[in-house]
Amino acid sequence: MTIENYTASVLQYIPVFYIIWSDDLLSASEINVAENAISNDSSLSSEDKKLLKSWLNVKNPPKNSVFKTWKQLIINSGVKLVEHETYPLTAFSEKVATHYHGEIPFNECIKNIEINLGIQPNHYNHLFDVHIDVDKKSSQYSAKEIDIILKGKHADTINTFRATLNDPIFSWQVRRNKEEFRNHVLKQVEFLAEKGYGAMAYSKEYGGTNNMEGYAHIFENMIWADGSLTIKFGVQFGLFGGSIQKLGTKNHHEKYLTKTGKADLLGCFAMTETGHGSNVRGIKTTATYNKDTETIVIHTPGKNDNKEYIGNAIHSKMASVFAQLIVNGKNEGVHAILVPLRNKDHELLPGITVEDNGYKLGLNGVDNGKIWFNQVEVPKENLLNKYGTILANGDYFSEIKNPNKRFFTMLGTLVGGRICVARAGLGGAKFALTVAIKHALKRRQFNDSVKVQEDLLMDYPSHQLRLTPLVANAYVYHITLDKMMALYCDESQPDKRKIETQVAGLKSIITWYANDTIQECREACGGKGYLLENRIADLKGDVDIFTTFEGDNNVLLQLAAKGVLSDFKAEFNSAGFSTVLKLLSSQLSDKLSTINPLYTNKTDKDHLYNPKFHIHALEHRTHRLTYTLAMRIRGYIKKGIPSYQAFLKVQTHLMTLGKAYSAELAYKSFLEHTETITDANHKELFEKIGTLHALQEIRKDASWYLEQGYIGGTKSKAIRQRVERLCTELRPHLNTLIDGFGIPEHLLTAPIAN
Template sequence: MAATDAVRTDDPTRRAPAPLAADPAVLRAFLDGPHAAVRDEVRDALVEHAALLDERLDLPRAELRRRVRDLVVEIGSSGRAAHGFPREYGGGGDIGASIASFETLAYGDLSVLVKSGVQFGLFGGAVLQLGTRRHHERYLPDVLTGRLLGCFAMTETGHGSNVQALGTTATYDPDTDELVIRTPDDASRKDYIGNAAEDGELAVVFAQLEVGGEGHGVHAVLVPIRRDGEVLPGVRVEDCGAKLGLEGVDNGRLWFDDVRVPRENLLDRFATIDPDGTYRSSIENPNRRFFTMLGTLVQGRVSVGGGAVAASKVAQEIAVRYALRRRQFEAGAGSEETLLLDYGMHQRRLLPLLARTYALSCAQQEVARRLHEVFSHDTPEADDRARRALESRAAGTKALTTWHASEAIQECREACGGAGYLAANRFAALKADTDVFTTFEGDNHVLLQLVAKGLLTDYSSDFEDLDQFGMVRFVTGLAVDTLVERTAAHQLLERIRDVLPGGRDSWDTEAGILDPDYQLAMLRFREEHQIAGVARRLKAGVGAGTPAGEVFSAVQDHVIAAARSHVERLVLEAFVERVRAEPPSPSRDVLAALCDLHALATIEADRGWFLEHGRLSAPRSKAITREVSALLRRLRPVALELVEAFGIPSEVLGARDLVGP
């Protein structure tokens, strides 16, 4: 991966690279990052409760839910859920440690992971980020220890991603100094709410706030729903029933029939109601206030992305270990049957997934680092640009990590043949329990639209006021040439001239395929070319008199493609930077080879686009494929070390039929 590797891969005089050797401990330190001790703490706890992974197969749903609830309460009482909360309420004040803990928990039962996320991340996080000191002092100590279980009641049957259009209302009654919570129709019932069906006692309810006959948009209100296990008057609860997975989580539906709560139950960090009934907010623009409020909850997206990567690691370790044990077909007459991982196609199936997992782990650590930096300030408004950049990066990374988990788990299941279909070998649970991650904390396609909006507006000061129609109007207010300059697509070629001695004409001949600057330049060109293309299409459509909504719908596929290309470039940058920061060692050489494999496999997967846009010739495209195959052969001898580095305890990995004792 070093610049010294910048040679033609089709050069017959090229010397074969030295064999790779890896130390799993070095690779594990690379993946664990700065919170290795926290991850080890969770690993030890998972071993203590590993039996649940086997027992859950035979437990009735009610018993499984009880076991999961008890484990979540134990996590709280042990203090392992408090890493990211302020010290004055029993926390550790380290958001990065909180993310690391959550990610590692995903090696075990995912119902425990998700219920913990609901309790401590969503419910506790909303109280922390949207409430003020009186809410913190009253509720957080009990939330963090699991003594008070709660819900995050945002999603409605009729409104999922479109949170601004929620139907639930919270109307201020000045005569009683109370807020009246009402569900006007079944489309406005709170749906898929974790902890609602059985265990939740208090809910953070997102509703349209009305004060003095005037609507102020969506706000969050604390609403009690149970006391001593009994549903309170005015609250109606219904179990969502059997799901595709995560049967240990008690998802439910909530209706509120004019439930009254004190005015002080409004989580009032960004807006409050004075005792005289006056509504006040430090953020005058209602759209900006709404997006600022949601922006404080970004930790949920970061956590889901990390959990997805960790769950995919479980599947990949099982599949790789199986491929190192299972033999099939003789290589020659009278010879021993061949290990699955010695087949080139099997390497093609598994090793690029491993490389992408390492890359996404680096990207995830970078998002967690930025999350900690932004929220270490007293207020997230302190640096609007950094906060908006974090929201965009978290949204895009979550999309790619959760899609990767779905793809990797499925491919690994298939790579284990019929044995992978047995529930005892974990793939059934991994597939079912992670499938919802692609829509948890925002549908992935909607999240990529958020990423694209940020790219098109270049983090305009009006960023938070723009819905999809506002984005179209914003872009059409710019001259196309100006926007192209902003995206710097043409300036990229100038940067390429700095990288390639022969300039643009040498793109396909002089740049080393294993040069990370070349790899990054390829992804950056694709990203910026696509952004400029979206801008042109938006402007042309509106210029032709087409309604803004139709214009956006017509170019939506281009919008998603540009956003995805942007995030893929960020992922590769994070991987390259982390590898470059590693001290020289045999393990660093392995990481460099993994980074090359990830970069070239990404380019290869979209070779059609690069060929169409003059960034690849047919010979160069073939050379990249040959290099990918060469990298697979180089990495094959260290495949076991690559998965051992995940640090998944054998008691937790399970799948004894596949991986052995």
């Protein structure tokens, strides 16, 4: 068969077929796409159609000789592939056909194949002579539009804040000496306080705008300037100020909140002790009420009972101290008391010892320290007494009678902080991804002997695979954290127990994600990523501890899992055997859906890209893990093993469940939000991002799904291939996707990103 035998209409399809058969991934649904296009193409005669369809038989693919004829035909046409055209393959096909047969119209059916198969120039540009216009980038999606979607209703707040960060005080530089660094960060905090950002989450009477949701966004953007700034800001206004706002009453608010928001009163949040990190209920510091003097005496009983790792400890005038409150000789549990630390000349008050924690892996602009109290007396008014107070008669009183519930209500104040920590981690990940991807879109390495230019790093499949899913995750987690903060702030939902538990799990998976991402970006930038000037190194050091503070991730995951186990109705720590069994009962009665065997090896694109499949897979994992966990615990308890020990035995199972539930929650939140996007073009992009995220999530846990028989080997492979394919499909839009994060130029100071 010679070239001239092909009609113009058939000829147009040759480049498409050439590409399809160059790739081994041709699946049933893809053939389907091509077949439908051919059937619907009115420019084709029935003979043309028959011929084209004969080339679509997987079991009997075109012979190598035919394949070579196609190649020759394309080469002889002398047509160049223009990478930046909107539909490069369709345009290329049109030009090849035109070369041989004179002008023919743009073929919508071929365009449909190009779109539906997700064929991107980087799939096939090695097959053709390519015209590359390096300046031109895909304009299918708009970074500005994406940024608007991500900012949501907080656009004004965020825009103003980003502009604020353009002040020279925020210009990034290497600061090695901790004292200088801390003093500079303090100035930055004061600068932001002056602009009103410190009080933002407080009510209007105290200088704020009651805007906790906006505050979380600010927090994420702040880490683009510096991690130490972000954390010191959070300690001062979120933790110290937050404890006054949420655990204190009107007197405290009036006396301290305005000053705190303006950074006129610097404070710290003294909860953690050297001997007790995660187990807050076990802290040893005592706050003993003295009826005679109407004072509370704060005391550190033992060597390891000092407050540890307290941010702002060196700069603070006051501390919000968590201690066992003892009234009339009875321990009423952990309460927070405001304790002055220093006088106006910044000298320590009697009985107070503070020691610098010294240099850390990161966050050296935050002044962490240890604090000891030696019989320090404060007026009883200093008790933050919203949930428990000392009456005029010297008795203790709380409206929450259950000490356990009281404790967890107070701890609930940490939840906002946990969302913010996750947000800051996410901001760090976005920054690192932006640097790494912008670098990879410029940096060339290796080539074949023919091409003049070496290949862009970003065109390596391994590079696409290591970075693209991380970009997708950033989008999913952004939307998720937005939603959680909105729920947390929703006054119509007074019982926040469920949200607290959900946030515990999300904080874990998102801060781990942030660390992994920053590490991947460091390595992806090679030695350049190791230089401080390129900013990834600092992020690595700063974000690292996010997995530990505001609740150790491993502990939080167990908390989340226990929430799932009890349908978010109670927490297990102190529950006896019978309570545990009662809480488990609904899980044990849950029937697991059986899986249709046809489903376990369904590998077509429509199925794998369908959110229904993703949700089913993620829900099934949570259900199954919950059920088996409940079974195991019941088994142990029936044998008389104390519930505490039973939970210890299933610890790794608990953590797996915590992760699984959080992943499900994140994806569902993202899907829900995607539904609300009005612009069809970007909605489709978000759907693709969601698909990549979900498939990668299933892929990461493929061993579990395979073990359970939920997916078969073929499906598992298909998912892996789809993940790789989606990364390649998103390759032309990567620059848009990272620009969509909205990191302003004045903050993106990494030389390799410019």
